[in-house]
Amino acid sequence: MKILYPFVAVLGLILIAFLGVQVGLAPVFGIVFPYLALLVFIGGFINKVVGWGKSPVPFRIPTTCGQANSLPWIKQNQIDCPSTTAGVVARMFFEVVLFRSLFRNTQASVYDGPKLRYGSSKYLWLFALLFHYSFLVIVVRHMRLFTDPMPFFVPVLEFFDGILQIGAPTLYVADLILVGAVLFLFVRRVLLPAIRYISLPADYFPLFLILGIALTGILMRYYLRVDIIAIKQLTVGLATLSPTITGEIGSIFYIHLFLVCTLLVYFPFSKLMHMGGVFMSPTRNMANNNRMVRHINPWNDPSIKPHSYMAYEDEFREFMAEAGLPLEKELPAKEEAPVADEPTAEKE
Amino acid sequence: MMYDSGKIITGLVIFVIMITFPIWYNVGGAEQLPKVEKPVGKKECVQDTQFMRTSHMALLNNWRDEVVRSGERQYQVVEGVKYEKSLQNGCMNCHTSKAKFCDECHTYAAVKPYCWDCHVQPKEIN
Structure with a gap:
């Protein structure tokens, strides 16, 4: 069910x-939905990141993956285990660009004995890297349809x-x-x-959606084929805020576009927000300098003042003495004598 | 209130600029649709217009394979008209100019077909 529902979706x-x-809603799918999706994507993304930005970090909690x-x-x-801003920048760079934490992935396995063994497991790192970079290449390459004239890198x-x-059309690697x-x-998940x-379904849905x-993109490019000039007129029109639909565009294009719109709308509300989240995670973006810089919890109530042990003992010394607890400073002998004498004097 | 707001807002601004790249990049760019020069006095091609628009590259690719690999050079006959399976002796009999026909759309769509890696581009005579 966890796999079936997202697939059916x-x-x-x-x-x-x-x-x-088929019922003539091409302008809705070709013009209205893309704009809506982009607005939801940008708005939702900013909202999510600002929400994270407003969340206080009570402790300095960088993950320490090496000698501090x-x-x-x-x-x-x-x-x-960086202790400086430069170190944090380097750490974030390797995390974002090369997925360093995935590279450290290990696989626990039990073998005869029985013995537990932890082995290096690089498959997730390798395929995650391939996935993200090929996706990036494809997105950037799509700029040939959205810009006219094209930037040099396309x-x-x-x-x-x-x-x-x-x-022909040439196969893209x-x-x-x-x-x-x-x-x-x-x-891997299955x-x-x-x-x-x-x-969970939320793990399978993005995979099916991206697949x-x-x-649909591959089908459109290599098999069904569409009038690319008519499509570029629409997509450049979208980018210049004056979209028009001319010529015959196959429904495969609208299916492809609608799935992309769904991805954009789904993005800010899902695990895909790790795109922004990787920059916002305190376990990565904080320096491990606890012993050099005091981290003050933003939750601290300013009206609650620091209370040292000596002040505490001053406050409760009599009760502590009564309970026989060890004291840093004994009760003054002067006061103790009259207190002990008075009751006897009264009795006399 | 936001913590580290300076850094976060900077990041978000960079993000929005990158996402909206096609919108601001196109500003001021002269959007010119490709103007294809059509052959004078000819109305028919080997296939209908829509097919040629979407799939001419596949057709040429098939022809290339048939001619070069299988030696099948027979003419394609459509409605009594003979077309040679050839880029320079077939297509370019009617579509005489590479610059005014092929390149118009290919440049617009950033397609660089490798036809001309082997074929010699006919000289443009004006």
Whole structure:
């Protein structure tokens, strides 16, 4: 069920777009939805990040993945346990660009003995890297449809992505890598029992959605084929805020576009927000300098003053003495004598 | 109240600028639709217009394979008109100018077909 529902949902989206265009709603799917989706995406993204920004971080909680700053003759791991801003920047850079924390991924396995073994597991890191970068290449490459004239990097990217010169239209390598990587990420969730156990519909839905986008795009480019000039008129029109639909555009284009719009709308409300979240996570973006800089909890009530032990003992000394607790400073002997004498005097 | 608002707002501004790239990049750009020069006095091609618009590259690719790999050079006959399976001796009999026909759309859509890696581009004579 956790797999079936998201799958049916994506099929439903495809059906909605297909039927919608059949009944003449092409302008809605081609013009209204893309604008709405972009607004929801940007608005939702900003809202989410601002919400995170408003959340106080009560403790300095960087994850320490290496030797912390210590005595001068102990070598610090400057990237995995940074104590300076420069170190944090380096750590974030490697995290965002190379997924360093995934590279450290380990796989626990039990073998004869029984013995527990932790082995290096780089598959997730490798395919996550392939997935994200091929997705980036594809998004940037799509700028050929949204800009006129095109920025210089688009033709360069086109050249390298189509360098195999297979078929016409030329096969893009990134298309193959993306589909392969998404399939790996899906199969990983299904085959590994531990991962399957923790996987939710919200994990499968984005995978199916992105796979749907990739497959409709591939279908559109290599098999069904569409009038690219008519499409570019629409997409450049969208970018220049004066969209018009001219010529015959196949429904496969609207299905592809509708899935992309769904992705944009879904993005800010889902796990996909790790795009912004990676920059906002305190376990990564804080320096491990607890012993150099005092971190003050923003929740602290300013009316509550610091209370030292000596002040505490001053306040409760008599009761502590009565209970026989050890004291830093004994009760003054002068006061004790009259207190002890008075009752006897009264009795006399 | 937002913590580290300076850094976060800077990040968000960069994000929005990147996302809206096509919107601000196109400002001031002369949007010119491709103007394809059509052959004079000819109305028919090997396939209908819509097919040629969407799939001419696949057609040419098939022709290339048939001619070069299988040696099938027979003419394509459509409605009594013979078309040679050839770019320079077929297509370019009617669509004489690469610059005014092929390149118009290819440049617009950032497509660089590798036809001309092997074929010699006919000289434009004015």
